[in-house]
Amino acid sequence: MQVGGEAEATRMAHGVVLAASGDRLGAVASSTTARLLAASPDRPGIIAAVTAFVAGHGGNIIDLQQHTDRGESAFFLRVEVDLADLDLPREKIAPAFAPVAERFAMRWRLGFSDHRPRVGLLASREPHCVHDLLHRWRGGELAIEVPVLISNHADHAAAAEWFGVEHHHLPIVDGDKAGQEARVREVLRAHGIELVVLARYMQVLSPELCDEWAGRIINIHHSFLPSFQGARPYHQAHERGVKLIGVTAHYATAALDDGPIIDQDVIRVSHRDDVHDLRRKGRDLETTVLARAVRAHVDDRTLIYGRRTVVFD
Amino acid sequence: MQVGGEAEATRMAHGVVLAASGDRLGAVASSTTARLLAASPDRPGIIAAVTAFVAGHGGNIIDLQQHTDRGESAFFLRVEVDLADLDLPREKIAPAFAPVAERFAMRWRLGFSDHRPRVGLLASREPHCVHDLLHRWRGGELAIEVPVLISNHADHAAAAEWFGVEHHHLPIVDGDKAGQEARVREVLRAHGIELVVLARYMQVLSPELCDEWAGRIINIHHSFLPSFQGARPYHQAHERGVKLIGVTAHYATAALDDGPIIDQDVIRVSHRDDVHDLRRKGRDLETTVLARAVRAHVDDRTLIYGRRTVVFD
């Protein structure tokens, strides 16, 4: 055990106080950064042009990561710039940068570290991922806002209330999946949701919803994809007798369990573990891998690239 | 995502409903088992004698694990027996078994799978281990009762209330550590606590308390012991430039951070991670490793053996 080193307290919704975790969020609060994510055909001079743009406006680059896929001649870049010394107000950065982007035919996006994206959680019965994400948000570990939690079951009402999240119980009535999904979309829209997290949501989304929200829905699948796609992956894993089980966080696409993978992890199992043990061991993986994937997205570290992702460290 | 396979709901304290996780707890509820843990000098015939005792009373062994430390001629055994077919009522098992134990000079103990030990949580400011354990308890994953949560800070009152746990805020006043510890012991006694879990409790316990509760206090230390004992292990790890950080769950002893290790785990870090990142990454390890250690203890899988433990799978 340890003396000292305890963390600061922070006030939470509904008068509830959680002791905060004194993590990076607070540590860099005073120093807002802009983050450029860009993909383009590979060509000499891209980094020089981007960094000259930053330097020309007095900016200090605090993190730059670049990746070239030589097989496909594709170039990927993430640049994080301290706004403190930049001679451009934040709303002028994108217009000023646009000509550079155009010159290199970039697909690009600009984010700011003090922007907390509005996340809509979708869940079914399993509570662990929902609670974990809400706890990380309220403890200050994830720089998000979670205005709303939607479930096709009623189980999460009390937790939603405690965490200060609006709860919508949207069951599928008389098999009307399209109707339920329409209500889900409405709620997401009403709350200005920017990122949907499927925190063990057990309904297949329509291709239309997946397309509309392309690159903005993160799902956790409880298998080491592409193994055990579809239903009951822990049963499949037990049946096959694997010696490790895994989970996969990925962007949802119209092709079920086939979207670009953001993160994966595994845990060792043995003949001693029955399906219940696999589910129990898997839950811890599910929460941590989903949280890592959400964090990577929120920190503007992910670029989708065909069926794959670039996830900068 | 997945269709079907959703879990059952279970009712929680204070009218709050958590969707349960359908784990092993429920799965074996109908089949209570007795668990014998024994250590003795190694000698031929021990297993034969124990299993003959079980068979002689009509019992079915559903799990038996044995370990012989040949260097020290020490023998360790865990036997789990289905009570259904045993021709002894549970209170008669120990007296009937005593002669066998005596014959082999065993140190032994008998537990029952339907006994939920009363756990007292001690915490300081960090909330993640407390919440994680309470959530696993309420979700049905850990077969424990948690009647009381003691903290030397006030931060956990709301969480305690929500989870339905009595909360005692016992700060150290005017440096009177002995006085505070006396109050802690009183509360533990009043609640009939059988296992104390230091869920990131940042006060050093007195040797007297450690001795009184020997083998019944589990601590989580946020380093890969024996590296970085004492204060601020994540700072020490960062300073040393290690490429993996770890955590250690161990039984508390009078020698600080030196008790028998129950479980450990690590996570990869790099030069990109500052101390805040180490703390964030470490938190996930702390919760999972502490929960695994508590589970091993509660399932009667741990035997202390000098400075070491035998932890049956």
Place this chain on the structure above:
Amino acid sequence: MQVGGEAEATRMAHGVVLAASGDRLGAVASSTTARLLAASPDRPGIIAAVTAFVAGHGGNIIDLQQHTDRGESAFFLRVEVDLADLDLPREKIAPAFAPVAERFAMRWRLGFSDHRPRVGLLASREPHCVHDLLHRWRGGELAIEVPVLISNHADHAAAAEWFGVEHHHLPIVDGDKAGQEARVREVLRAHGIELVVLARYMQVLSPELCDEWAGRIINIHHSFLPSFQGARPYHQAHERGVKLIGVTAHYATAALDDGPIIDQDVIRVSHRDDVHDLRRKGRDLETTVLARAVRAHVDDRTLIYGRRTVVFD
């Protein structure tokens, strides 16, 4: 670095001296053990009967592991007995034990720790698994004999000579796979091979060969099965964009890449890794996982059980 603790030397074939690793092999050489592996329908009294048999003959059990699959009411047992005190000569153990086995309808087998099974290696071009196994054998880590190495390419002749192994270059001529396989079987038979190890052998075995050698062929597949069965798994993994790659050691069956899994492991990869990197990272996994699987088999720790295995620790 470290002072002292250096290992003993041991003399190798062909006058070559490898410094030995001072491992367990030497350490227990003086104490031969018998190992019983048994599977049967679950019933009360099996362990009692087996251990009474051992105790009745004066034997000391130095390791016993048991597993019950409650879903399928199947019982699995591994018992290791020191031969020193047993009042039966080793050739009388099986006949004496047979009635016990019969009583419980056991599928069983008896092995001895001083028996070094004769292993036939099959390889194609990649050398890493072949060299690794030969090195572990010659260094005393694996209790095997390797009289012969068969390859459908000529690349391993020099290595075979150096390690003192007979080498057969058996290419497939004019597409005559059946003819080549017939010659392979002949060589295996001529050398009294007991276990075949496919050390990156890139030819599909015929169902007949798999059946004839059922439970006695170990293959290493360079993917985390059941993902990426078939050809070019690293290419498949790269194409899919997984964040971990894995390997699988399994018993070969007529169904390609579908045999009972003995061991698996994974390593983290990222968008920075191209197919060449995956192959390089995978090679280290392939050698260690294949060696672990061979070791488990040779130590009589594996039981095949439908499509699955029980692998005792």
Place this chain on the structure above:
Amino acid sequence: MQVGGEAEATRMAHGVVLAASGDRLGAVASSTTARLLAASPDRPGIIAAVTAFVAGHGGNIIDLQQHTDRGESAFFLRVEVDLADLDLPREKIAPAFAPVAERFAMRWRLGFSDHRPRVGLLASREPHCVHDLLHRWRGGELAIEVPVLISNHADHAAAAEWFGVEHHHLPIVDGDKAGQEARVREVLRAHGIELVVLARYMQVLSPELCDEWAGRIINIHHSFLPSFQGARPYHQAHERGVKLIGVTAHYATAALDDGPIIDQDVIRVSHRDDVHDLRRKGRDLETTVLARAVRAHVDDRTLIYGRRTVVFD
């Protein structure tokens, strides 16, 4: 098993043919790159200046990694540039770059991907790390030359001959460590050695040797440093009852086992593992972690930074 995808053969020293692994080495052989490693105080404009220099000479950056330690205001950079399009011959790059380096007070170095550093191996009795490195070199996985292997024991002569490496048996005679070390230095000098790898060399190097070769000696220590420094770390680990054991590759410094860490890894152990098992399990870690560290150094990915390292991916 797998059809197709087999690798090319490559001819090895002394007429011995190893099937090559078709790894990255060959894949990029046609495209030589220059690699700049630089550390400096953090200041705006460094990346812009460096990349403008490259672009100004027509160069294409194929990999750029940067790290800022904000706590210490230190800046680290690795840039890899394709030489194909650069308008400078390679010997003119450093002089041309020097003014940029000076402007930012850089500590820097320039390497070329087709330069294979001359590595001197030092070993004692254990053969596994020596063989592993020689095998990776001969198989084309490590871009090094290994002209000489020095050992204080005679065990490696045959292996050295087979791999085509000059072998020096330099024992410590009559306790004259200084004399032996003088001979070691002489041999290193005679062979133009650029990097010394202590492949389980069990003698403590003198502070003078460590200083002379600062940043150019890589050692593998068989514990998870800083745990278990000094002698017999596996014995120490067993005694302490840890649940994971580890190894550490680090640059050697005058302070024993305290040099900057390059890489570490761990493996799970249990009460079932005695010291022999720990040594066996540890060996696989030692070979892979040492090889990864050598590879990182050889690929110009490591920067020493006080007691720590920056290791670019």
